[in-house]
Amino acid sequence: xxxxxxxxxxxxxxxxxxxxxxxxxxxxxxxxxxxxxxxxxxxxxxxxxxxxxxxxxxxxxxxxxxxxxxxxxxxxxxxxxxxxxxxxxxxxxxxxxxxxxxxxxxxxxxxxxxxxxxxxxxxxxxxxxxxxxxxxxxxxxxxxxxxxxxxxxxxxxxxxxxxxxxxxxxxxxxxxxxxxxxxxxxxxxxxxxxxxxxxxxxxxxxxxxxxxxxxxxxxxxxxxxxxxxxxxxxxxxxxxxxxxxxxxxxxxxxxxxxxxxxxxxxxxxxxxxxxxxxxxxxxxxxxxxxxxxxxxxxxxxxxxxxxxxxxxxxxxxxxxxxxxxxxxxxxxxxxxxxxxxxxxxxxxxxxxxxxxxxxxxxxxxxxxxxxxxxxxxxxxxxxxxxxxxxxxxxxxxxxxxxxxxxxxxxxxxxxxxxxxxxxxxxxxxxxxxxxxxxxxxxxxxxxxxxxxxxxxxxxxxxxxxxxxxxxxxxxxxxxxxxxxxxxxxxxxxxxxxxxxxxxxxxxxxxxxxxxxxxxxxxxxxxxxxxxxxxxxxxxxxxxxxxxxxxxxxxxxxxxxxxxxxxxxxxxxxxxxxxxxxxxxxxxxxxxxxxxxxxxxxxxxxxxxxxxxxxxxxxxxxxxxxxxxxxxxxxxxxxxxxxxxxxxxxxxxxxxxxxxxxxxxxxxxxxxxxxxxxxxxxxxxxxxxxxxxxxxxxxxxxxxxxxxxxxxxxxxxxxxxxxxxxxxxxxxxxxxxxxxxxxxxxxxxxxxxxxxxxxxxxxxxxxxxxxxxxxxxxxxxxxxxxxxxxxxxxxxxxxx
Numbered sequence: 001x002x003x004x005x006x007x008x009x010x011x012x013x014x015x016x017x018x019x020x021x022x023x024x025x026x027x028x029x030x031x032x033x034x035x036x037x038x039x040x041x042x043x044x045x046x047x048x049x050x051x052x053x054x055x056x057x058x059x060x061x062x063x064x065x066x067x068x069x070x071x072x073x074x075x076x077x078x079x080x081x082x083x084x085x086x087x088x089x090x091x092x093x094x095x096x097x098x099x100x101x102x103x104x105x106x107x108x109x110x111x112x113x114x115x116x117x118x119x120x121x122x123x124x125x126x127x128x129x130x131x132x133x134x135x136x137x138x139x140x141x142x143x144x145x146x147x148x149x150x151x152x153x154x155x156x157x158x159x160x161x162x163x164x165x166x167x168x169x170x171x172x173x174x175x176x177x178x179x180x181x182x183x184x185x186x187x188x189x190x191x192x193x194x195x196x197x198x199x200x201x202x203x204x205x206x207x208x209x210x211x212x213x214x215x216x217x218x219x220x221x222x223x224x225x226x227x228x229x230x231x232x233x234x235x236x237x238x239x240x241x242x243x244x245x246x247x248x249x250x251x252x253x254x255x256x257x258x259x260x261x262x263x264x265x266x267x268x269x270x271x272x273x274x275x276x277x278x279x280x281x282x283x284x285x286x287x288x289x290x291x292x293x294x295x296x297x298x299x300x301x302x303x304x305x306x307x308x309x310x311x312x313x314x315x316x317x318x319x320x321x322x323x324x325x326x327x328x329x330x331x332x333x334x335x336x337x338x339x340x341x342x343x344x345x346x347x348x349x350x351x352x353x354x355x356x357x358x359x360x361x362x363x364x365x366x367x368x369x370x371x372x373x374x375x376x377x378x379x380x381x382x383x384x385x386x387x388x389x390x391x392x393x394x395x396x397x398x399x400x401x402x403x404x405x406x407x408x409x410x411x412x413x414x415x416x417x418x419x420x421x422x423x424x425x426x427x428x429x430x431x432x433x434x435x436x437x438x439x440x441x442x443x444x445x446x447x448x449x450x451x452x453x454x455x456x457x458x459x460x461x462x463x464x465x466x467x468x469x470x471x472x473x474x475x476x477x478x479x480x481x482x483x484x485x486x487x488x489x490x491x492x493x494x495x496x497x498x499x500x501x502x503x504x505x506x507x508x509x510x511x512x513x514x515x516x517x518x519x520x521x522x523x524x525x526x527x528x529x530x531x532x533x534x535x536x537x538x539x540x541x542x543x544x545x546x547x548x549x550x551x552x553x554x555x556x557x558x559x560x561x562x563x564x565x566x567x568x569x570x571x572x573x574x575x576x577x578x579x580x581x582x583x584x585x586x587x588x589x590x591x592x593x594x595x596x597x598x599x600x601x602x603x604x605x606x607x608x609x610x611x612x613x614x615x616x617x618x619x620x621x622x623x624x625x626x627x628x629x630x631x632x633x634x635x636x637x638x639x640x641x642x643x644x645x646x647x648x649x650x651x652x653x654x655x656x657x658x659x660x661x662x663x664x665x666x667x668x669x670x671x672x673x674x675x676x677x678x679x680x681x682x683x684x685x686x687x688x689x690x691x692x693x694x695x696x697x698x699x700x701x702x703x704x705x706x707x708x709x710x711x712x713x714x715x716x717x718x719x720x721x722x723x724x725x726x727x728x729x730x731x732x733x734x735x736x737x738x739x740x741x742x743x744x745x746x747x748x749x750x751x752x753x754x755x756x757x758x759x760x761x762x763x764x765x766x767x768x769x770x771x772x773x774x775x776x777x778x779x780x781x782x783x784x785x786x787x788x789x790x791x792x793x794x795x796x797x798x799x
Contacts (some may be wrong), residue, residue, distance in 0.1 A: 025083050027090030029057045029071055037094060039071040048123055077101060078112045082584040097537060097605045106200045107218040107563050108209055109474060115545045117483050119532040119601055124198035130747060134271060134301060136219060143667035144684045147701035150775040152784050154301045156329040160203055161616060162662050162686040163216030166554045171220045173779050178403035178423035195267045195307060198222045203686035204616060205549040205597050207527040208470050208485040212551035215595050225265050225309035226320035226383045231258025238673045241794030245787045248273025265309040272302045276787045279772040283783050296332035296784050300369040318385040326377040333778040343453055356617040376406045394431045401425040419453030422716025439473035450555060458562030458571055462495035485529045491552045492522040495559055497585055523552035523592055551593040557624050557655050567779050570633035572654035579638040593656060594621040611669035613763055623660035625697060626653040628734050659691040680708040698735055701777045702728040715751045741773035757797045764792040
């Protein structure tokens with residue numbers, strides 16, 4: 001017992017012992033011309049402590065016996081310096097940068113955007129507010145390497161380097177958004193860009209921290225709903241904007257306050273809009289007649305969000321909790337059923353439909369006309385963080401999340417299908433420093449209970465559970481920083497699969513041919529990466545990374561068996577086999593996707609001229625994709641050959657796996673003409689094809705090339721942007737090519753002070769020339785072109 005007590009005491013002492021705050025370090029922050037920099041942030045690495053420099057650039061901060069200070073300031077390159085209890089009169093020189101530097105929370109190691117080895121883009125501040133749209137896809141699509149799936153403006157998810165859906169993880173403060181947007185393109189993401197502090201896009205595999213669902217990249221929405229720094233006064237913001245293209249109105253507000261380490265946060269948004277207008281285009285109806293349209297029916301939106309958070313921030317301990325609620329109704333374009341309602345068709349022809357307000361009475365009328373979605377979500381998050389004064393353990397961070405999500409599709413006033421997803425998630429990170437290595441070891445748990453009830457429930461209910469351990473380490477070698485990482489993940493799917501057999505000899509009900517099969521499968525996903533960044537001269541760097549990532553199939557990819565109205569086809573998962581026009585559940589030899597990705601980047605971020613250029617190559621074994629079987633499906637007769645199929649039969653697509661490769665580049669360059677004018681040029685190109693037969697992968701976004709001019713005239717900023725989307729002819733045999741188009745956007749932003757309130761009045765004109773554009777990556781591109789000319793007038797204020 002004595003020995004055990006001694007051992008326990010030694011272990012506890014090693015973990016929790018700390019040197020008291022031994023000294024106060026005084027210093028000064030200056031620029032490259034030795035001029036003081038005021039309001040620079042000096043942060044004690046691994047702790048919650050931070051101070052601001054005064055007018056003379058001076059600061060004073062309490063430190064441990066051995067610590068690291070992180071000094072940052074907008075428009076300057078961050079600096080990190082080592083200090084100890086004998087350090088004093090420290091002088092830190094910051095180098096000006098031509099691009100904005102912000103800390104990337106998704107990096108987990110407090111890296112800023114210029115220190116990242118993996119390519120990253122961050123939207124924050126006024127740029128984020130000006131580009132914010134109803135969906136993440138539309139908000140981010142102008143970034144190099146990023147496009148949108150575009151199922152209308154109310155349901156549009158990000159595509160990163162040609163990969164989307166289950167290969168792009170969407171997170172909120174590092175935890176999964178836990179909606180159903182990865183299952184179908186008509187399911188809107190639940191993440192709200194209006195209340196975000198910043199949105200981070202990590203290109204390339206990010207599976208080490210975020211799991212196999214991030215084999216293509218991560219979009220992380222960062223908010224301050226759990227304040228992690230002490231607030232001392234009441235602050236807030238409010239915004240109102242109006243869009244003419246859909247007669248939509250948006251109101252957003254935020255309030256924050258705190259005292260003695262206790263903090264409170266509130267934010268809410270409300271957005272409502274009608275069907276959006278387009279340039280004139282033509283579509284072919286079911287009878288083969290050509291119809292001319294100048295709007296897209298059933299694209300209204302009515303959304304409300306509410307979020308509340310509170311926290312306590314002490315010298316070592318931070319603990320917090322938040323609750324968020326989303327209630328959204330939105331139309332689903334092209335989501336029609338084969339029901340003949342003559343009165344509804346007459347209502348659809350009503351030219352005054354676009355002018356209707358979506359109050360309760362109007363929604364009753366809308367319910368009788370077409371299908372719309374009702375999305376509800378309750379999300380709870382908790383944070384527990386403890387910073388140790390310890391030589392090798394810097395901090396312990398625990399994040400917990402629970403999400404209750406439902407997406408109901410409503411037809412004729414009644415719920416047709418409901419998709420639900422209850423997710424519980426936990427992420428434990430221990431940040432440490434061992435010798436010259438700085439890193440993180442972590443554990444990640446996720447449990448997702450998915451269900452679909454109704455006539456369009458093409459994927460059975462399933463429970464997906466994963467446990468993962470990961471390790472991320474970095475070390476500086478003079479001007480080179482090396483990063484190593486590894487993750488092992490246990491991934492398990494449980495489901496009861498119902499198999500239908502169709503009889504062609506009698507008229508018996510399908511129910512007599514059902515067979516329930518219990519399905520349970522587990523996978524072990526292993527990921528690893530190595531990368532380095534070389535700052536070969538001040539303000540310029542080169543980085544390279546090599547990663548291996550593994551991904552198990554989602555339940556939708558594995559178990560789908562039914563009509564997916566959004567895509568207009570009958571979908572079959574990997575686990576099924578077709579024999580003699582009968583569908584059999586035979587989930588044998590299901591192999592994981594295995595991706596080997598190579599990235600190199602060149603960056604210049606000082607002086608008047610700067611750029612970021614990324615090249616990537618992604619080799620994926622067993623790539624999951626949908627392939628046309630050549631068969632048709634009819635509700636009465638089941639599977640039929642295309643020659644024998646009835647007129648109302650639909651094509652049958654099945655998930656298959658073949659080796660694929662994706663490669664391309666993206667770039668973003670800027671030149672500061674003078675203190676008032678800046679020119680930017682950006683673009684991207686992605687090529688995606690199967691390796692065996694050299695065929696193309698479906699719905700790969702068009703290449704784009706754009707430029708932007710910013711001009712400041714006192715408190716007034718003008719911006720003009722032009723983006724050309726090239727023709728897409730690298731298509732599959734069941735796709736059609738997409739013509740090129742060019743979009744011009746203009747904006748004016750005026751800042752003024754109204755009684756102590758920092759106010760901005762802005763006018764954005766999107767699609768200035770009213771160009772007709774079709775998005776190649778959209779499942780409904782032919783019936784849902786991009787919106788026409790739109791004037792957005794808004795005002796926002798900060799206090």
